[in-house]
Structures are given as C-alpha cells and as structure tokens.
Amino acid sequence: DAGITQSPRHKVTETGTPVTLRCHQTENHRYMYWYRQDPGHGLRLIHYSYGVKDTDKGEVSDGYSVSRSKTEDFLLTLESATSSQTSVYFCAISDPGDSQPQHFGDGTRLSIL
Amino acid sequence: GDSVTQMEGPVTLSEEAFLTINCTYTATGYPSLFWYVQYPGEGLQLLLKATKADDKGSNKGFEATYRKETTSFHLEKGSVQVSDSAVYFCALSVASGGSYIPTFGRGTSLIVHP
Numbered sequence: 001d002a003g004i005t006q007s008p009r010h011k012v013t014e015t016g017t018p019v020t021l022r023c024h025q026t027e028n029h030r031y032m033y034w035y036r037q038d039p040g041h042g043l044r045l046i047h048y049s050y051g052v053k054d055t056d057k058g059e060v061s062d063g064y065s066v067s068r069s070k071t072e073d074f075l076l077t078l079e080s081a082t083s084s085q086t087s088v089y090f091c092a093i094s095d096p097g098d099s100q101p102q103h104f105g106d107g108t109r110l111s112i113l
Numbered sequence: 114g115d116s117v118t119q120m121e122g123p124v125t126l127s128e129e130a131f132l133t134i135n136c137t138y139t140a141t142g143y144p145s146l147f148w149y150v151q152y153p154g155e156g157l158q159l160l161l162k163a164t165k166a167d168d169k170g171s172n173k174g175f176e177a178t179y180r181k182e183t184t185s186f187h188l189e190k191g192s193v194q195v196s197d198s199a200v201y202f203c204a205l206s207v208a209s210g211g212s213y214i215p216t217f218g219r220g221t222s223l224i225v226h227p
Binding site for chain 1: 145147154155156157158159162202206214215217218219220
C-alpha cells in the first residue's frame with residue numbers, strides 16, 4: 001500500500017476556529033490532492049499540488065488554503081471554519097510519471113458545530 | 114465543463130450475479146477514464162483505467178471498455194461476491210495547462226447479498 005497518512009482522523013470543532021489537516025506521504029511523489037466527499041456530490045477537488053510550493057485551486061477552493069513546503073507534506077487549512085465545511089476530507093497522491101490520483105488516504109472526518 | 118454521470122444506486126444483487134454500473138461522460142478534450150472503488154471506512158482505490166478509445170481496463174474480475182462513440186465507460190463483472198460491496202466511482206481526466214485534473218462522478222453503491 002502507498003504510504004499516505006492523514007491526521008487527525010477525526011475532529012470536532014466550532015464555527016470560526018482555524019483548522020489544519022495534514023497529509024503525509026512516504027512515496028516522494030510529485031502530485032498531491034485534497035478532496036472533500038459529501039453525500040450527493042461525490043468527490044470534489046479543493047486544491048492540488050504539483051511540487052514544493054507549487055499549488056493550484058480546484059473546483060471548491062473558497063474558504064480553504066494549502067501549503068506544501070516539503071515533498072512529503074501537504075497541509076489543508078480552513079482559516080475560519082463554517083458548518084458547510086463539515087465533510088470527510090481525503091488526500092491523494094499520484095504515481096511517478098502520472099498526474100492522476102491513484103492512492104488515497106483513509107480520510108479525515110471533520111465536524112464543525 | 115467536463116462531467117461524469119453514473120447510474121443512481123444502490124445497486125442490490127445476489128452473489129454470483131452479473132454486474133453493470135453505467136457511466137457516461139462529457140469532456141472538452143480527449144479524456145482518460147477511470148473506475149475507483151471505496152470500501153466502507155476507507156479511501157478510494159484505483160480499480161482500472163483506459164486511456165484511449167476501445168481500450169479495455171480490467172482488474173480483479175472487473176472490466177470497462179472506453180467507448181468514444183457513445184461516450185461511455187460502463188463497469189462490468191461476471192460474478193459478484195459479497196466482498197465486492199462498496200461504492201464505485203467513475204472519473205475522467207483531461208489535460209489542462211500541463212496538469213491533469215480528474216473529475217469524479219457521484220458514486221454508485223453496490224450491495225451484494227449472500
């Protein structure tokens with residue numbers, strides 16, 4: 001299995017608080033992605049990264065920011081969490097030479113009250 | 114924009130039944146097509162893919178053929194098992210500015226009874 005670790009796995013927080021989710025890979029792969037999964041919507045891309053300090057927005061990027069200062073870590077930050085950001089968040093990576101997400105983490109279940 | 118449409122679920126089958134999950138797409142370019150599977154409590158796993166017309170992707174007894182003329186990529190399996198119970202996602206990916214950004218369908222839940 002690809003070495004992808006998401007942390008935390010579960011988090012409950014209050015509206016207006018900042019939240020940071022971490023994705024760590026041991027594969028040294030170039031492409032990393034953050035998705036959210038919601039009933040009726042499938043997976044929607046929030047942000048992705050194609051290298052250290054190289055990131056771009058996905059279709060639902062409003063209210064989210066990302067950083068990638070090292071190849072192995074891709075951080076997703078909710079600057080001021082809202083209840084609409086309650087979701088399950090997945091990180092994904094791509095195999096070398098391929099930019100399609102092929103390996104996913106086990107997800108972070110985030111609840112914002 | 115690019116999009117993927119999957120049949121609504123859940124699909125409920127008895128063990129050893131034949132499975133078809135329909136997937137159609139619209140894309141501005143020439144996409145690569147994928148099926149992913151998500152088991153309960155886990156992340157998605159790439160199940161199979163096809164990168165050009167008439168290609169057949171296959172894995173673990175599942176198959177899907179890239180049909181450009183009907184813009185479809187239907188997932189099939191000849192004999193399902195209880196362990197195949199999961200959510201299946203169809204996806205496409207088209208090059209955009211040097212990157213490939215995948216678009217996912219909403220997922221189809223499969224329930225297989227003994």
